[in-house]
Amino acid sequence: MGMTMIEKILARSAGVSKVSPGEVVTVDVETAVVIDLNFLPHDWREPKKVWSPDKCVVIFDHIAPASDERSAILHTTGRDFVRNQKIKRFHDVGPDQGIAHQLVADFGYALPGTVLVCVDSHTCSGGAFNCAARGIGGPELIYVLATGKTWFQVGTTVRYEFHGALPPVLNSKDLIIHIANVYGDHATQNVEYAGPGVANMSLNARRTLSTMSAEISAEFATFEADELCQEYLRSRTDRPFEPQFPDPDASYDDVRTIDLSALEPLVAYPDTIVKNGRPVREAAGERVDQAFIGSCANGTLDDLEVAARIVKGRRVDSRVRFIVTPGSQAIYREALRRGYIADLMEAGAVVTASTCGACAGLSAGALAPGERCITASTRNYKGRMGSQEAEIFLASPATVAATALRGTITDPREFI
Amino acid sequence: MKLKGKTWKFGNDINTDLLLPVPVVFMPAEEQAKHVMEANRPGWVQQVRPGDVIVAGRNFGMGSGRPASRAVKGTGIVCVLAESINGLCFRNSVNFGLWAMEVPGVHAAFEEGDIAEVDFEAFTVRNARSKKVLKGRPFPQNLRDILAAGGIIPMLDAQGLLLPKLPPRGAAPRATGR
Ligand code: SF4
Numbered sequence: 337m338g339m340t341m342i343e344k345i346l347a348r349s350a351g352v353s354k355v356s357p358g359e360v361v362t363v364d365v366e367t368a369v370v371i372d373l374n375f376l377p378h379d380w381r382e383p384k385k386v387w388s389p390d391k392c393v394v395i396f397d398h399i400a401p402a403s404d405e406r407s408a409i410l411h412t413t414g415r416d417f418v419r420n421q422k423i424k425r426f427h428d429v430g431p432d433q434g435i436a437h438q439l440v441a442d443f444g445y446a447l448p449g450t451v452l453v454c455v456d457s458h459t460c461s462g463g464a465f466n467c468a469a470r471g472i473g474g475p476e477l478i479y480v481l482a483t484g485k486t487w488f489q490v491g492t493t494v495r496y497e498f499h500g501a502l503p504p505v506l507n508s509k510d511l512i513i514h515i516a517n518v519y520g521d522h523a524t525q526n527v528e529y530a531g532p533g534v535a536n537m538s539l540n541a542r543r544t545l546s547t548m549s550a551e552i553s554a555e556f557a558t559f560e561a562d563e564l565c566q567e568y569l570r571s572r573t574d575r576p577f578e579p580q581f582p583d584p585d586a587s588y589d590d591v592r593t594i595d596l597s598a599l600e601p602l603v604a605y606p607d608t609i610v611k612n613g614r615p616v617r618e619a620a621g622e623r624v625d626q627a628f629i630g631s632c633a634n635g636t637l638d639d640l641e642v643a644a645r646i647v648k649g650r651r652v653d654s655r656v657r658f659i660v661t662p663g664s665q666a667i668y669r670e671a672l673r674r675g676y677i678a679d680l681m682e683a684g685a686v687v688t689a690s691t692c693g694a695c696a697g698l699s700a701g702a703l704a705p706g707e708r709c710i711t712a713s714t715r716n717y718k719g720r721m722g723s724q725e726a727e728i729f730l731a732s733p734a735t736v737a738a739t740a741l742r743g744t745i746t747d748p749r750e751f752i
Numbered sequence: 753m754k755l756k757g758k759t760w761k762f763g764n765d766i767n768t769d770l771l772l773p774v775p776v777v778f779m780p781a782e783e784q785a786k787h788v789m790e791a792n793r794p795g796w797v798q799q800v801r802p803g804d805v806i807v808a809g810r811n812f813g814m815g816s817g818r819p820a821s822r823a824v825k826g827t828g829i830v831c832v833l834a835e836s837i838n839g840l841c842f843r844n845s846v847n848f849g850l851w852a853m854e855v856p857g858v859h860a861a862f863e864e865g866d867i868a869e870v871d872f873e874a875f876t877v878r879n880a881r882s883k884k885v886l887k888g889r890p891f892p893q894n895l896r897d898i899l900a901a902g903g904i905i906p907m908l909d910a911q912g913l914l915l916p917k918l919p920p921r922g923a924a925p926r927a928t929g930r
Contacts, residue, residue, distance in 0.1 A: 473840060610765070718769060
């Protein structure tokens with residue numbers, strides 16, 4: 337019996353010919369991404385020697401620029417580490433700043449057929465590039481930095497086959513809410529996204545889906561590296577890679593077919609996206625105090641473009657704070673050049689520097705008790721964006737932009 | 753490894769924002785433990801006694817990579833038994849030395865306060881009240897070694913792979929006389 341996509345990548349990284357569900361395998365790590373939160377004084381221990389500084393990336397993203405003395409110390413500790421260990425791929429506060437998973441995509445750090453790890457749970461983002469990318473927790477990352485290795489328990493795999501294309505204005509955010517609604521969580525399972533519909537998805541769209549797979553508790557979420565993906569990576573990195581494709585006789589927990597063209601805008605109600613989504617038209621009228629577009633899932637140029645298109649020449653409702661945080665400073669600059677930022681700001685949006693920010697209630701855009709927010713970020717658990725008593729609705733950037741205009745949850749198709 | 757403890761019951765999908773809310777992440781480790789389950793079960797941490805055991809439903813610890821398992825361990829809890837444990841949470845549990853096992857049927861088999869007898873060699877759980885024995889999902893020796901060492905940092909320290917723990921840069925008093 338053959339192997340699924342993720343089994344192939346793990347087998348290759350473990351240097352064995354075959355792995356099967358249930359096994360625990362030790363793998364070589366190709367890329368280790370260290371973020372500012374790794375440098376928390378009570379968590380951080382520096383290895384005497386990083387196993388391969390060349391395979392290490394350091395990114396300040398969760399609180400960047402530093403917002404207080406505490407976060408400033410994370411950054412000084414991180415800069416010392418970069419200097420001591422002679423790490424070249426370093427994204428400090430500055431022109432190459434951005435959210436880790438966005439930068440991993442922008443700089444071609446996630447290589448097909450390899451293992452990439454980072455402390456953060458949305459590291460699965462890199463699965464859009466056929467990379468076994470996942471969050472591993474702080475102490476484990478220190479282990480990886482010291483040894484270059486880690487272990488994974490091989491899970492079973494669910495395969496999704498997409499057909500058709502998403503209707504205009506719909507986003508992979510709508511698709512993941514649909515998947516979470518119909519199939520629930522995927523705890524202990526991997527997901528493999530495939531089928532002819534993938535060809536109709538941009539790399540940004542694929543990455544939104546792989547990133548959001550953390551919300552259905554997938555272990556790994558991967559796409560094949562098609563020509564589009566490989567060409568993109570070749571334009572950004574000289575490092576070699578070997579994409580891994582599933583075997584035709586691989587065994588799956590389930591193979592599920594989804595017609596992308598049949599989807600409509602969805603919104604997840606507060607606290608989880610699992611079995612908690614409804615069509616936006618049914619949620620219409622729900623009041624919000626804040627609307628947020630940003631995060632590693634939906635801070636891309638495509639997301640800023642659709643939001644700008646919706647609000648251009650209109651005004652954000654006076655009762656709503658509309659906050660926009662680009663995924664990286666490079667995206668921010670490009671959106672400036674294209675006029676999206678002006679359109680957003682003229683409509684009343686506050687555009688912040690690229691950082692995790694409101695997504696985790698870390699800076700600009702935190703919520704008070706009793707407040708309601710609609711967000712295009714990744715996660716809507718209780719307390720995620722500030723108060724435990726705030727309510728967080730989760731939707732696509734288009735739905736968030738349309739809602740910002742009206743002050744109540746609104747179907748974006750009304751504005752396009 | 754065998755252990756025995758009084759159980760506390762929780763439901764499905766206990767997430768990392770419940771185990772360790774974001775503002776708490778920045779507090780010292782001892783402080784973090786005081787806030788575990790604060791939103792869903794206020795006052796619980798004060799009732800936990802060292803050696804107690806959590807029994808939970810599906811997908812325990814879903815969510816982020818923050819050190820939630822260390823906070824749970826800090827409350828005095830020594831072991832988590834759940835129908836299923838989120839992959840990242842399981843890793844963190846192993847790496848922080850919090851014993852954890854996936855045990856199908858465990859949620860229904862225990863009432864809160866029952867004593868659980870847990871065996872990490874046979875991977876079984878016995879309810880001392882009902883005498884019922886359940887089979888857990890085994891994991892290999894190398895992970896048990898990390899747990900037995902008290903977590904991965906003590907293990908790396910023992911192997912001499914880490915620099916000594918230094919006071920955080922910037923927190924040290926400034927040099928005088930300049
Ligand atoms: S943007 Fe949000 S989900 Fe993404 S890495 Fe930052 S905090 Fe995590």
